[in-house]
Amino acid sequence: MDYSNLRRQAASLKKGLFDQGHLDEQFRQVEDLQDEASPNFVEEVVVVFFKDSGRLISNLEQALEKYPRDFNRWDAYMQQLKGSCSSIGASRMKNECMSFRDNCGQRSVEGCMGSLQKLKREHAILRQKLESYFQVTLEAPPCQSWCHDRWIISINLLTDVCMFTMQLLRQVGPAGAATRPAM
Amino acid sequence: MELKAKGFTSIKALLVEDIEVCRLVLSTFLLRLHCEVTLAMNGKEAVDLFLEGKKFDIVLFDKDMPVMTGPEAIVKIRAMGETDVKMVGVSADDHAMEAFMSVGADLFVPKPMRMEALGPIIQEVINKKKNDMV
Numbered sequence: 001m002d003y004s005n006l007r008r009q010a011a012s013l014k015k016g017l018f019d020q021g022h023l024d025e026q027f028r029q030v031e032d033l034q035d036e037a038s039p040n041f042v043e044e045v046v047v048v049f050f051k052d053s054g055r056l057i058s059n060l061e062q063a064l065e066k067y068p069r070d071f072n073r074w075d076a077y078m079q080q081l082k083g084s085c086s087s088i089g090a091s092r093m094k095n096e097c098m099s100f101r102d103n104c105g106q107r108s109v110e111g112c113m114g115s116l117q118k119l120k121r122e123h124a125i126l127r128q129k130l131e132s133y134f135q136v137t138l139e140a141p142p143c144q145s146w147c148h149d150r151w152i153i154s155i156n157l158l159t160d161v162c163m164f165t166m167q168l169l170r171q172v173g174p175a176g177a178a179t180r181p182a183m
Numbered sequence: 184m185e186l187k188a189k190g191f192t193s194i195k196a197l198l199v200e201d202i203e204v205c206r207l208v209l210s211t212f213l214l215r216l217h218c219e220v221t222l223a224m225n226g227k228e229a230v231d232l233f234l235e236g237k238k239f240d241i242v243l244f245d246k247d248m249p250v251m252t253g254p255e256a257i258v259k260i261r262a263m264g265e266t267d268v269k270m271v272g273v274s275a276d277d278h279a280m281e282a283f284m285s286v287g288a289d290l291f292v293p294k295p296m297r298m299e300a301l302g303p304i305i306q307e308v309i310n311k312k313k314n315d316m317v
Contacts, residue, residue, distance in 0.1 A: 048203050
């Protein structure tokens with residue numbers, strides 16, 4: 001398995017997420033919390049985020065239908081979602097949350113609906129991109145275990161070479177002498 | 184719910200936050216800073232913990248939560264005579280600072296909370312606790 005290629009692919013996917021503005025510095029803060037004791041922490045946070053955000057978006061959609069023109073209520077729901085997006089660095093989603101809240105302030109139903117559609121689109125895009133990223137990182141283990149595996153392979157190979165050399169030397173005997181096979 | 188960083192129990196922190204992902208990230212920050220972390224899902228749960236006699240060195244509140252908001256909880260907890268515990272408001276709401284500081288919070292930190300912001304706050308609580316013990 002070409003782990004180096006997979007690791008390059010993972011790095012490229014992650015870079016794309018930052019370059020395209022889907023994630024910001026806060027995501028790196030979350031990554032810094034991942035360690036050997038919590039090796040899947042980032043993925044766990046992302047899973048919880050999409051569970052939370054899916055629920056919050058659903059609550060908001062119900063509120064849009066059940067409480068027409070109740071901009072204060074709509075704003076309150078979106079405030080929660082904005083906080084959730086901020087905590088993991090979901091930057092483009094957070095911007096759409098702010099756009100929605102601006103439209104609430106302007107009491108624009110059409111504006112709110114438009115912002116919500118954009119938010120849902122960004123939500124889906126981010127989910128798909130992060131799923132791709134984690135799929136690749138699962139296939140490419142962290143450098144520590146990858147390097148450890150390479151060391152083990154190298155040591156085993158070296159051991160095999162040493163044993164072969166020793167067997168060869170036994171057959172060869174003292175320097176320069178060849179051992180005649182038994183007749 | 185109590186979470187404990189292995190081997191370190193110097194600062195007792197209460198995190199009051201209704202959104203799960205925010206709770207997960209912020210509680211992990213606190214654990215990394217060697218705090219003993221208790222979680223509450225809203226302001227009322229936080230107040231109930233104090234009514235049960237639980238003691239904390241620092242409490243971090245989200246602003247808008249079901250049942251009871253962060254500022255509402257601060258009012259009630261301060262009214263119990265809990266003037267020493269450090270109360271920190273945390274919110275992504277641009278207008279939250281006034282809401283927290285007007286009811287007696289010691290500090291407001293905008294979301295997202297960063298480790299660089301939280302570290303000095305916890306250190307200050309540690310220093311105060313050491314001074315109080317002397």
